[in-house]
Amino acid sequence: MTSIISKNQNKPTLYPYSTENNIFQNLVEYANNQTKLYCEVNPVSGRKLKGQIFTPPKIASFMAGLFTSQNNKIKILDPGAGTGILVAAICDRFIQENHRNLDITIHVYENDKTVLPFLQSTLEACKTALNKLDCSMDYQIFENDFILHHAKVDTDEGWTAYSLDLSTRYDLIISNPPYYKLNKSSPEALALQQYVYGQPNIYAFFMLLSGMLLSQTGEMVFITPRSFCSGLYYSKIRRWFVNTLTLDRLHLFETRKDVFVDDEILQENLIFHATSAQPKPDGKTLISVSYDRQFTQYQEMIVPSKDVAYCRGDDCYIRIPISKTDLEIIEIVDSWPQSLNSLGFEISTGPVVDFRAVKHLRATLENSNCVPLLWMHNIKGIDVEWSGGKNGKAKAIEINPESKNLVLPTRNYVVMKRFTSKEQKKRVHAAVLNADNFSEFEFIGLENHLNYVHKNRSLMTLDEAYGISALLNTTIIDQYFRALNGNTQVNATDIRSLSLPDYDKILAIGKLARKKHLDPDFDCDDAISKVLKIGKHLVKN
Ligand SMILES: C[S@@+](CC[C@H](N)C(=O)[O-])C[C@H]1O[C@@H](n2cnc3c(N)ncnc32)[C@H](O)[C@@H]1O
Incomplete structure (x- = not known):
């Protein structure tokens, strides 16, 4: 092993330190x-x-x-x-x-x-x-x-x-x-x-x-x-x-x-x-960001600490805004007075775990006990479409005494992906499960990679479902979640503690989205910019 620090007895110097084989600065x-x-x-x-x-x-x-x-x-x-x-x-x-x-x-x-x-x-x-x-x-x-x-x-x-x-x-x-x-x-x-x-x-x-x-x-x-x-x-x-x-x-x-x-x-x-x-x-936090361990492209910004270390009720978060736009978005979202719960909604995770439920899964609607099973790939734009299959995944689940607790009553829901790939543009992808499109089935299956929003005591209307979906699919919400976490998952807890605008605003967004969602030019960002009067520079990047 090396000896410690240069031992020049006459003239001790701190730097460089030398050992048998090396000199250290x-x-x-x-x-x-x-x-x-x-x-x-x-x-x-x-x-x-x-x-x-x-x-x-x-x-x-x-x-x-x-x-x-x-x-x-x-x-x-x-x-x-x-x-x-x-x-x-x-x-x-x-x-x-x-x-x-x-x-x-x-x-x-x-x-x-x-x-x-x-x-x-x-x-x-x-x-x-x-x-x-x-x-x-x-x-x-x-x-x-x-x-x-x-x-x-x-x-x-x-x-x-x-x-x-x-x-x-x-x-x-x-x-x-x-x-x-x-x-x-x-x-x-x-x-x-x-x-x-x-x-x-x-x-x-x-x-x-x-x-x-x-x-x-x-x-x-x-x-x-x-x-x-x-x-x-x-x-x-x-x-x-x-x-x-x-x-x-x-x-x-x-x-x-x-x-x-x-x-x-x-x-x-x-x-x-x-x-x-x-x-x-009124404390301040200095946030810096770099893109590698050499600290190249180093940038820094001073932000109010309350925007970083943030609690809503018992839920506390550490958010990391890395631009002025992030900060503005955090402040806008925090100013919204409601949450899913305060508006009477709840979010849960799809109950069908494919490897556990494998004996109940079916390739098609084989018999009258089978109902549609929805997966992440069934989310298309702001709608849920059951027609398409993917990689041989089961399209149906058979209801029997063992599986009856795995299915949900066919109602309007907001369904969203729990995981998005890094290549996907947005962290949150939500869509409306319109009960009218599944009216021949009393029940429906939702796979475990989906979360779904439902109403606690009554049925969710389509205006509500489109309003929540359109809001969740916006650039603002995407950017908000990027400041909140560094991974590609947005879990139910994160959505549960997200601030939301007042009910009438959600309905107004929903009405716009409902009217226009099949129009190729429909854009969730434009819809919330119009209803919530948010500057265009924030709703798109
Ligand atoms: C991530 S390394 C960091 C080492 C060093 N501090 C550095 O920055 O390069 C963590 C160190 O903690 C030690 N370690 C792991 N579990 C520990 C424990 N329960 N108590 C004390 N040391 C632990 C490991 O052996 C390891 O050397």
Whole structure:
């Protein structure tokens, strides 16, 4: 292994550091070399299983650059430290800014023993470099699981109760957390049970626990997938986060590749800086975006924090507007006073899961017990058409005592795709299932890749169905969802908490759409621009 930092006794210099084989311009380069040495003997397949995707140098330095603390006494944490590049980036910053007499304590957690020698080597390099600046630096490597280390377990007469030990607090927390799913009954999930919904991912637990470990003036910088910003799975963690911390800086990597391209991981990633200060209603968030990890085509914009960290009732979201138009659209949509529920509608998911219902599925209407089965490919424009088939998919479902709960009464519905492909122009594609077109059937089947909007206590009219469908198919709603999440799914929860205009406006849009939807020139954007008086520059892009 290499020796640490150049040992020219007569004339100590900080940069470059030299080792037996290399010269390093800074500590991040030094740590990156440790990563390379480690990766040479640990193939990517094994690293992925351990959630080991190391941060590239430029990103590590960018992240360290986001801290704002001016304190002299600083306690730093990296909860899943790998080879220590993130801590090295913070130390580089102290050195570049020529800080003197800092009193630094660094705690790092790393539960993979094979990476520990590389981590130790980086931390030693940091210590030596900082000591040369008359800064004291002590570090401690915790060779255990970050979550479990903070979980206190009390067992008493067959009962096991979990609580959290939050006694050690940190001023700066920096992390590229591991990414892997945990079992719902794992000790980690039990320790954070009140924040779990569905199958948890360790990265969100790292975020949550780190947030809880911040000192009163603490700051955290994380690089994570964008997935925690919306959707049901992270809803409880997000609610805690949005209501407890101030999110004052976000950076979005707009490509789906490249950030961790060396390790072939395709994720939309973001970096955030949050503080333990209570969120202020008039706070601002700086949002930046780049299209690769070199930060080329870097753009930034300051936006009201309330447009980013946003709650409607109990549902909280983190939205990322990346243009003035996005921001205007968010503000227009937020100003709409209604929601599906307040207007008396509900959204549900198509009950027919094809592989579970396979014995009830039929190629055609074989007998009088069969009814049409509708799939995503049956959505054509703003209408549902059952005539076309696709790839031999079943066109019908047979009703029998076992399958009778899988079908719906034939009524008007708004049907929408739960998934769209990346090539598709819009994230939401909704259409009207007109009961008149299926009047010979008492029931109808909706496959599970569809969501459908129905009325709670009465029947949905065609004006209502066309109004909701046309609105959901507009460019404004598409752009709104792009700011809300980075994937191609728009799930029922997202639609449920979407703000909607007043009922009479939805009806007016519906009437227009109903009259004109077969006209090739009919355009949902024109319809809402006319009814809601929204400037043309916003309704199309
Ligand atoms: C995504 S890597 C990031 C490493 C490093 N911080 C960086 O930015 O390059 C996450 C690290 O956390 C470690 N890790 C995984 N699960 C952990 C846990 N439960 N507690 C502590 N460390 C963990 C992995 O071994 C891995 O080194």
